[in-house]
Every structure is written in C-alpha cells, then in structure tokens.
Amino acid sequence: MSDKELLEELNTKVMEGRAEVSDLAITEVTLLLKLANRLKKYKRDHEAPEALRLAVLGSYSIQHFTGVLDVFLKGMGIDTVIYEGEYDGIRMDVLDRGSAFYAFKPQVVLLMMDHRDVRVRPAVLTGLSDVQTLADEFVRDLKNLWGAIKEGAPGCSIFQTNFPTPIERPLGNLEGSEAYSLRLFLSRINLMLAGDRPDGVSVIDMEYISSCIGKKAWFDYPSYFLTKAGFSPDCLPRVAAAFARSIGANRGKIYKCLVMDLDNTIWGGVVGDDGYDGIELDPHNAVGEAYRHFQKYVLELKKRGVILAVCSKNDEEVAKEPFEKNRDMILSLEDISCFIANWEDKARNIKEIARRLNIGTDSLVFVDDNPAERQIVRTYLPEVLTVELPEDPAYYATALEECDAFSWASITPEDISRVGTYAANAKREELMDSFVDYDEYLRALEMSASLGEPEGAKMKRFAQLINKSNQFNLRTVRYSEEELEAMKKAGDTLIYTELEDRFSEYGIISCIILKKQGEECFVDTWLMSCRVLKRGVEYLDLDEVVKKAKAMGCSVLVGEYIPTKKNGMVRDFFPSLGFKERSENIYELKLSDYKKMDYYIDRR
Amino acid sequence: MDTKERLQEVFRDVFDDDEIELTDETTADDIDAWDSLTHVQLIVAVEKEFSLKFSTVEVMRLKNVGEFIALIDRKLS
Numbered sequence: 115m116s117d118k119e120l121l122e123e124l125n126t127k128v129m130e131g132r133a134e135v136s137d138l139a140i141t142e143v144t145l146l147l148k149l150a151n152r153l154k155k156y157k158r159d160h161e162a163p164e165a166l167r168l169a170v171l172g173s174y175s176i177q178h179f180t181g182v183l184d185v186f187l188k189g190m191g192i193d194t195v196i197y198e199g200e201y202d203g204i205r206m207d208v209l210d211r212g213s214a215f216y217a218f219k220p221q222v223v224l225l226m227m228d229h230r231d232v233r234v235r236p237a238v239l240t241g242l243s244d245v246q247t248l249a250d251e252f253v254r255d256l257k258n259l260w261g262a263i264k265e266g267a268p269g270c271s272i273f274q275t276n277f278p279t280p281i282e283r284p285l286g287n288l289e290g291s292e293a294y295s296l297r298l299f300l301s302r303i304n305l306m307l308a309g310d311r312p313d314g315v316s317v318i319d320m321e322y323i324s325s326c327i328g329k330k331a332w333f334d335y336p337s338y339f340l341t342k343a344g345f346s347p348d349c350l351p352r353v354a355a356a357f358a359r360s361i362g363a364n365r366g367k368i369y370k371c372l373v374m375d376l377d378n379t380i381w382g383g384v385v386g387d388d389g390y391d392g393i394e395l396d397p398h399n400a401v402g403e404a405y406r407h408f409q410k411y412v413l414e415l416k417k418r419g420v421i422l423a424v425c426s427k428n429d430e431e432v433a434k435e436p437f438e439k440n441r442d443m444i445l446s447l448e449d450i451s452c453f454i455a456n457w458e459d460k461a462r463n464i465k466e467i468a469r470r471l472n473i474g475t476d477s478l479v480f481v482d483d484n485p486a487e488r489q490i491v492r493t494y495l496p497e498v499l500t501v502e503l504p505e506d507p508a509y510y511a512t513a514l515e516e517c518d519a520f521s522w523a524s525i526t527p528e529d530i531s532r533v534g535t536y537a538a539n540a541k542r543e544e545l546m547d548s549f550v551d552y553d554e555y556l557r558a559l560e561m562s563a564s565l566g567e568p569e570g571a572k573m574k575r576f577a578q579l580i581n582k583s584n585q586f587n588l589r590t591v592r593y594s595e596e597e598l599e600a601m602k603k604a605g606d607t608l609i610y611t612e613l614e615d616r617f618s619e620y621g622i623i624s625c626i627i628l629k630k631q632g633e634e635c636f637v638d639t640w641l642m643s644c645r646v647l648k649r650g651v652e653y654l655d656l657d658e659v660v661k662k663a664k665a666m667g668c669s670v671l672v673g674e675y676i677p678t679k680k681n682g683m684v685r686d687f688f689p690s691l692g693f694k695e696r697s698e699n700i701y702e703l704k705l706s707d708y709k710k711m712d713y714y715i716d717r718r
Numbered sequence: 719m720d721t722k723e724r725l726q727e728v729f730r731d732v733f734d735d736d737e738i739e740l741t742d743e744t745t746a747d748d749i750d751a752w753d754s755l756t757h758v759q760l761i762v763a764v765e766k767e768f769s770l771k772f773s774t775v776e777v778m779r780l781k782n783v784g785e786f787i788a789l790i791d792r793k794l795s
Contacts, residue, residue, distance in 0.1 A: 117731070144766075147759050148734045151751065177755050336774045341758050348762075 117145070125149055129156070133189030134499060135362070136517040139355035143182070143347050146354075150181030153188055162193030166365065167219055171199035171207055172226035174344030179226070182350045186358035190367055201342060208262050216266045221594070222361060223263055225274045228320070228344050229300055232277065236294035238285070245293045249302045253310070260315050269597035271364050272315045273357065276304040278324035278345075281333055313574075314596040316360060316523070323349075323356055359521035366581035366592050369499055369519045370473055371421040372412065373464055375482035376433055376455070380412070380445065381405050382507065386428055390435035395442035402442065404507040409444035411511035416449050419529030420520055423452040423467045425480075430455040451533060460487050461494035472644035474584055474680060479519045481510070526575045528621035532645070538617040539645075553714065556650060559615040562716040563651070565658050568610045568622075573598065575622045576610050579643065583625075584680040587641035588673065588687060601627065606638070607662050611655055613646055613715070624651055628662055634702075635659075635668035640687075650713030656691055660708050671703040672696070721787050721794075724767060732756065732763050742784030768794065 115123070124141065127133040128149055138146065166187075170180045180198055187194055197218040199207050204225065207215035232252060236245045260272055279297045283289040289297040300321075307317050324332040327349055334346030345353065362368070377384045382394025382401050396402035416422050422445070426433050433455035437447045447453070452470050454463045460482070468475045476497035482488050483503050492500045503513050522529075542559070549555040568576040577595040584590065593601070602608055611624035623646045627639035637659070642651060663671055673688045675681075676699065688701035692709060696702045719727075726740045733751050746752040752760070757777075764786075765771055770793050780786050 144732065144759065144763050147756075148732070151734055175755070178759075336772075336777070337758055339774055340777060341754050343758065347758060 121145055121148060125152060128153070128185055128189040131189065131191030132496060133186075135186055135190065135355050135358050136499065136501075136519070138186055138189055139351050139516075139518075141351060143350050146182045146185055146351055147178065147347075149185045150178075153185055154181060162195075165193040165195045166361075167197070167221045168194045168224070168361075169197040169199070169207075169215060169218060169220035169222070170224045170226065171204045171215070172224075172344065173202050173204055173231050174226065174228065174338070175201050175342040176226055176344075178343065178347060179350060179354065183354040183357050186354045187361065190358060190362050192362065192365060192367075204259070208259050208266075211266055220267050220270050221597075222364065223267065223270055223272045224318075224357065225259070225272065226344065227275055227277065229277050229280050229296065232296075232300065232303065235296055236299055238294060240294040242293050245299060245302070249299065249306060252303055253306045256307070257312070260312065264312075264314065264596065269594060269600045270314070271594045271596060273318050273360060274307065274311075274315055275318045275320045276307050278321045278329070278332065281329045313599075314594065316364075318356055318360060320353070323352055327352060355518060356521075359518050360523075363521050363523045364581070364594060366584075368477065368522050368582065369479045370477040370582075371423055371451075371467075371471060371479070372415060372514075373423045373425050373467055373478050373480045373498075374412070375460075375484065375487065376424060376426040376428065376436075378483040378507075379481055379503070379510075380409055381436060381440075381443075385436055386432050390432075390439050393436060393440070395436075395440060397442060401507065404510070406442065406444055408507060408510040408514075411514070413444055413449065415520065416533060417530070418520075419522075419525055419533060421451045421471060421473075421533055422449055423471065423478075424450050424454060425460055425463045425467060426455040427457055427460070428455040459490065461490055464491060464495055464498060472585070472647070479514075479517070481514060483507075523581065524574055524578060526571070526578055526621075528575055528578075531619065531621065534618065542615075542617050553712075556714040559617075559649070559714070561613060561615045561649060561714060562718050563611055563613045563654060564718040565609055565611050565655075567602070567608055568598075568625075572610060572622060576608065576625050579622060579625050579641065580639065583641040583643065584678070585644050585683055586647065587678075587681050588637065588684055589639060589676045590641075590678050590681060591639060591676075593639075605630070607666065609655070609658055609662065611651060611658075613649070613651060615649075620646060624655055626655060626659060628659065628666070630666045630668060631672075633668055634670050634672045635663035635666055637671065637673040640673070650711075650715055652687075652691065653711035653713040654715050654717070656708075657710060660705055664705055669705055671705065673701045673703075675699045675701070721790050722783075725764065725783070725787060725790070728760070728763050728767050732760050740783050742782065742787070744783040745781070764790070770794065 124133060170176050176198060180196055184194055184196060197215060197220060207213045234248060236248055263272060277300045279300045283297065285292060285295045289295040304321055332345050332349055337343040337346060374380055382405050385393050394402045395405055397406055434447065436443055452467045454467055464478060465475060468478060475495055479499045479501060480491050481501045481503060488500050491498055499517060499519055501514055501517055503510055545558060546555050573595060577598055581592050607628040609626040610622045613620045613623050623643040625639060625641050629636045629638045673693055675685060693701035693703040722740060729738045729740060730736050733749060738749065761772060761777055768790055776789060
C-alpha cells in the first residue's frame with residue numbers, strides 16, 4: 115500500500131471512530147501529523163454536540179502533541195473541543211481565576227511538564243533531609259496547582275505527567291547514588307506523585323515511556339531549541355497513545371478480557387498431536403521457558419482483574435488436559451473464566467465468550483499465533499483488539515504489553531473478585547438446573563443486599579461502573595468521580611446497591627442517580643452490572659427509588675431511555691416496572707400508583 | 719528526479735497539498751500552513767527523504783527554498 119493510500123485509509127478509520135490506538139501508535143509521525151491537520155480543518159466547520167472539553171497545558175510546546183492526540187481520540191470515537199495553553203503558560207492559566215482556561219470549563223486537563231520545570235534543585239552535598247524538604251516543596255506546589263484547577267473547574271479530571279530523568283549526568287557515576295543528584299531528585303518526586311495524589315488526578319508515566327523508547331531517542335535537543343518540543347517528534351505516537359488510553363479509560367473505553375488461543379500461543383506444539391506431556395513447556399529448555407514467561411505475564415494480568423478466556427480449535431477434553439496434568443503449566447483451569455474449545459470458527463466462538471461473560475466484544479483482546487485466525491477476527495470482529503504476535507514466542511509478552519490494552523482508570527477490589535465470580539457462575543448454573551421453578555431458585559440463592567450513598571472506595575467503584583456499563587444502562591451518561599462528588603454536593607441522590615449470594619460477593623452492582631426537578635424526580639442514571647441480571651435487583655432498587663423520591667418531596671418519577679448500540683436489553687425497562695409512556699422514550703410513574711414487585715433479596 | 723522535484727514532493731506530502739509549486743524564491747510566507755511547527759515536520763521529512771541530518775545552525779540559517787536545495791546538494795555531495 116502506498117503512503118497516500120495508507121493516509122486515506124487511516125483517515126477514514128479515524129473519522130469513523132474505529133482506528134485502534136495500538137495501530138495508530140506504530141504509525142509514522144509524519145502521517146499522524148497529516149491526519150491531525152485534516153482533523154483540525156474538519157473541526158473548523160463541524161461542531162460535535164457532546165464533545166469532551168479537553169484542556170492541554172504545557173511548559174513546552176504542545177501543538178503537535180495535541181493534534182496527534184486528537185487523532186487518537188477521534189479514532190476511539192471521542193469527539194473533543196480543545197483548549198491549548200500558551201507555551202510555558204501553566205501558571206498563567208491555572209492561578210488566574212479569570213483566565214480563558216477557566217472560561218473554557220474543561221472536563222479533562224492535561225499538565226505536560228518535564229525536568230525543566232523543576233527549577234529549585236538540591237545543590238551538591240545537600241543533606242538527605244534537605245533534599246526531601248525541597249522535594250516536598252515542589253510536590254506541594256504541584257498540589258496547589260491541582261487544587262486551584264479543581265476549584266475553578268469542579269469535576270474535571272487531571273492527568274499529570276511525571277518527570278523523565280535527563281541523559282546528562284553532571285555528577286557522572288554518582289548520579290545514581292547521591293540523593294542530591296538531579297536524577298535521584300526527580301525519581302524522588304516521581305515516587306511522591308504516585309504515592310500521594312488526590313482523587314481525580316492520574317499520573318502519566320513519562321519516565322517509563324521515555325526509558326522504554328530510550329532516552330537518546332526521547333530527548334531531541336534540536337527540536338527543543340528550535341520549537342521548544344519537550345521530546346522528539348518521533349515519540350509523539352507513543353505518548354499520544356498513552357494519553358488516549360488513559361482518557362479513554364476515564365470515559366469508559368477499556369478492555370476487560372484476554373482471549374487466548376492455546377497451541378503455539380500459551381504452549382509450544384499442538385496438544386492434539388504431541389499430547390499433554392509432549393508440548394513445549396519445559397523450564398529447562400529455551401522454547402519452553404518462552405511460553406512459560408508469557409503464561410506468567412498473563413497470570414499477572416489475571417491477578418489485577420483481567421478476565422481470562424480460552425478460544426481454541428481442539429476437542430475440549432484434549433485442550434484441558436495440559437491444565438489438569440502438565441506440571442509445567444503456570445495457568446490453571448480456575449484462572450480461566452470461560453473455556454471454549456471446539457472446531458467452529460473463532461469469530462463465532464469469541465462472540466459466544468462475550469455473551470457468556472456478559473461483556474461487549476469491544477472489551478476483548480485476542481492473542482493467537484496464527485495470522486490467518488487473526489485476520490478472520492480482525493475482519494469479522496474489528497472491535498476486538500487483535501494483537502499482532504511476532505514469530506518468536508520470547509516476544510509474546512512484550513507484544514501484548516506494547517498494545518497497552520489494559521489501561522484502566524483504577525483497580526478496585528471488585529475487579530479482582532469478579533474474576534472469581536465467573537467461576538462461581540458455573541456452580542450457580544448447576545444449582546439452577548436442579549430447580550424447575552425460577553422463584554424457588556432465586557430463594558435458594560439466599561441473596562442479600564445493602565443500599566446507600568457512595569463515598570470513599572465505594573465512590574470509586576460507583577464511578578467505575580458508571581463509566582464501564584454499556585448494556586443495562588438506561589441513558590449511558592458518563593461521569594467522573596469528581597463530577598459525581600459535585601452532584602452529591604449539589605443535592606442529587608446517588609444510590610448504590612451491593613449484592614451477595616451464597617456463592618459470591620459481588621460488591622456494588624447497581625448505580626442510580628436521581629435529580630429533583632420540582633414535583634418530578636428525574637432518573638438521571640440507572641444501570642446495573644450484567645453479572646446479576648434477572649435476580650430481582652431492579653425491583654428492590656425501585657422500592658428504594660420510590661422511597662427517596664417521596665423523601666425529596668416529589669410525586670412523579672420520570673425515566674428516560676436513550677438508545678445506544680448496546681443497551682437494547684433495557685428498551686422496555688420502564689414499562690416493565692409499571693411506568694407509563696409520556697412521549698417517545700420518556701416514561702413516568704405516579705408515586706401513588708406504585709405497586710411493590712416480588713423479589714427475594716434481604717436488605718441488610 | 720532532481721533535488722527540487724524531490725523536495726517539492728516532500729512539501730506536497732507534508733502540507734497535504736498537491737498544488738504546491740516550489741521555486742528558489744519560495745519562503746514560508748508563500749505557503750499557508752508553513753509555520754514554526756510544520757517547519758520541524760518538514761525538516762524531519764526532508765531528512766528521511768534524503769537520508770541526512772541537519773544541524774540546528776543549518777536549519778536556522780535557511781531563508782528560502784533555493785538555500786534549502788543548495789544545502790541538501792552540499793550535504794549529499
């Protein structure tokens with residue numbers, strides 16, 4: 115494909131919101147800059163209604179970066195309006211409440227800094243405690259900036275870069291061992307940023323990105339001297355990718371599940387031919403070690419809450435044998451939440467995995483050594499992130515890592531326990547098979563729930579659900595944690611529901627937000643995790659909603675259904691709860707008409 | 719293709735505009751999108767096309783396309 119054709123193809127993908135971040139991340143920067151120019155021109159004449167208000171402030175020039183980042187975001191389907199701060203104008207914008215920055219009302223603020231912002235540095239031979247004091251002062255100053263932004267732009271999310279250590283080491287070999295060296299001073303600051311950041315502030319790990327690329331390629335002095343570029347233009351794609359993933363996660367676009375092929379992907383050879391003990395997994399052999407290295411990486415992903423699934427062309431019994439009998443396996447069957455091995459095509463099987471796990475196919479990452487299988491999945495399920503695995507299994511973990519697929523806004527205890535919940539699902543299904551009557555089954559589940567107003571860790575999970583749920587979600591309006599706190603302060607009613615049954619604790623599985631509008635109580639948000647469908651949670655919740663609406667002094671509940679590609683399952687939600695249609699997709703329920711529905715959940 | 723023609727291709731490519739016609743006298747004022755930022759983009763693209771590297775001094779001294787061509791030819795010879 116010629117450069118011109120590639121440009122046109124990418125441009126189409128970006129404009130249609132289906133350009134994968136990891137594809138753009140390996141695209142030539144010159145091409146991306148062209149895409150950026152086109153997008154800029156396009157935006158001059160086209161206004162997007164629900165565009166994300168994004169402010170980029172930098173102590174170096176940011177225009178190139180902003181343009182490229184916008185291409186990434188557009189490619190993810192996120193429209194933006196962008197405010198670009200003046201060169202080195204962070205303080206000017208942030209500390210002046212009358213600035214154009216605040217008038218812009220940003221929802222997301224990026225603070226792009228580097229070591230040149232750290233102006234007060236320890237002198238040679240400064241003692242450790244004085245070094246710490248200087249670091250404290252610098253971090254305190256940054257926190258003041260964050261505080262000012264949050265006051266002037268309530269509810270916004272802040273992304274702060276940390277500080278790559280430069281190539282030059284005036285102290286030579288001692289830069290690594292003397293606490294007063296710039297290198298260790300910056301490392302100290304980086305560590306402090308990570309440990310002690312307030313809610314709503316996320317760190318973009320530029321130190322990691324720059325070391326990964328290599329500092330010699332990162333620091334580009336001619337570009338800095340000519341145009342005050344903070345890093346080499348060649349690094350723009352990688353940096354934009356990191357920001358795009360984090361902003362995407364902040365807006366609910368995340369990958370949740372890794373779907374793995376088996377033969378020649380997590381072990382060497384073909385289990386059907388070589389047998390469970392003949393496949394390559396021997397830790398004393400380089401090839402075996404390479405596959406074990408990949409499995410170890412995958413296991414770490416599972417430990418942080420990524421759901422694992424298997425999709426293999428095999429007989430199921432044969433495919434499971436290594437998990438059960440080969441002692442060199444790192445992954446066990448309990449680690450796999452959904453195991454599909456048959457001879458059907460993989461696109462169909464991957465769809466089935468998404469269905470069984472109750473998640474969208476656009477939250478799946480797929481690894482397979484076979485390029486033909488990858489092509490099929492890329493063609494039929496373009497929304498799945500299909501990883502381009504290299505020939506050499508030694509690089510599988512690196513290839514998956516470089517996709518940077520599992521960038522989440524946060525990790526909550528629910529994420530970790532959810533992985534176990536899927537295994538419990540199998541047991542629950544067994545129980546269901548033993549009942550003929552569904553109500554009887556629900557009673558046997560011994561469900562109990564607690565409801566309340568979210569705060570602290572619960573607020574984190576509440577925000578996470580609001581930004582993740584797609585299917586059982588009436589209006590699919592996304593709010594950041596800060597926006598939710600602001601709504602709470604403004605008097606809106608936020609209700610979470612926590613559920614457990616005899617097999618698992620689910621944690622928070624439902625979020626509701628009610629807004630008083632005179633006599634009417636408007637259901638701004640109602641969503642539920644798909645792991646607890648058909649358990650009667652919505653009936654329990656409606657009870658609470660009616661109670662709260664009465665307490666707010668309202669007489670009518672008003673609900674709206676905003677159709678999306680994914681929330682067809684709740685099209686008739688309000689009518690099913692006894693609401694009457696008022697106009698298209700708007701429903702109402704007079705509180706005096708409310709009739710309690712049957713459910714089998716105890717309130718704790 | 720001589721240096722001017724190759725350079726013209728790079729210009730058309732970087733500015734995404736097939737109608738650019740370069741002369742020795744062409745300067746940044748003649749091309750709308752040619753600002754300090756696209757200038758770096760241009761330098762990077764020219765460096766790639768001709769497989770050479772410019773120094774900061776060289777980049778700063780360029781006044782027009784004619785000088786650009788002369789510089790490239792000098793570095794290639």
